[in-house]
Amino acid sequence: MFQLRNLPFAQEEIADFLSAKTFEYHYGKHHQTYVNNLNNLIAGSEFENANLLEIILKSNGGIFNNAAQVFNHDFFWDCISPKATPMSSELKNAIEKDFNSIEAFKEEFINKATTLFGAGWCWLALNGEKLEILQTSNAQVPMTEGKIPLLVVDVWEHAYYIDYKNARPNYLTKFWDFANWEFVSKxxxxxxTKGMDAIKNYTLSLHS
Known part of the structure; x- marks a missing residue:
């Protein structure tokens, strides 16, 4: 059985980004519901004892949607830090190589997250040796395309509407201020070094 993960910060530590009400709905209700739904759907199925990444890569329909949304939210919370964290020189060099500069990367990332139509996610992902910014709709994840997620922001309306209304760019700019570059660098x-096993190991660290 999967459980709602513990977070590496308290709500009040990120109050300048997400209010207590948004946090309650996003983490305590939406994220928890995906966990509950996944447990109900896999009970007695071929996925009952599978790890989260295996379920995501091999399932479809409701099982996939809920498993992927558990992962997406897990990953999103780790991409947030209440304190400024450093970007490794390796990551910085890679971003500058593939996007010309950190500022150009920021601009493209926020633009793609802003222009993603409807509900979904915006990612920085590793595709072979190259970094890419990806837009995914609904529950979709980079792993199904063989790409490895490094950073994600949630652009479903429940992630920001209470605090930012329809001003998604304001939410995204504030997200950037709270981005956990230490986690992304790791x-x-x-x-x-490990390819997709990096994500398998990550999910197992939360859902052993």
Whole structure:
């Protein structure tokens, strides 16, 4: 059985980004519901004892949607830090190589997250040796395309509407201020050395 993960920060530590009400709905209700739904759907199925990444890569329909949304939210919370964290020189060099500069990367990332139509996610992902910014709709994840996620922002309306109304760019700019570059740098290093096992190991660290 999967459980709602513990978070590496308290709500009040990110109050300048997400209010207590948004946090309650996003983490305590939406994220929890995906966990509950996944447990109900896999009970007695071929996925009952599978790890989260295996379920995501091999399932479809409701099982996939809920498993992927558990992962997406797990990953989103780790991409947030209440304190400024450093970007590794390896990640910085890779971003500058593939996007010309950190500022150009920021601009493209926020633009793609802003222009994603409807509900979904915006990612920085590793595709072979190259970094890419991806838009995914609904519950879709980079792993199904063989790409390894490094950073994600949630652009479903429940992630920001209470606090920012329809001003998605304001939410995204504030997200950037809270981005956990230490976590992104760690995942990037593991992705470079371990490939998709970096994500398998990540999910197992939360859902053993």
């Amino acid at each position: 995942i990037y290093l593991e992705a470079k």
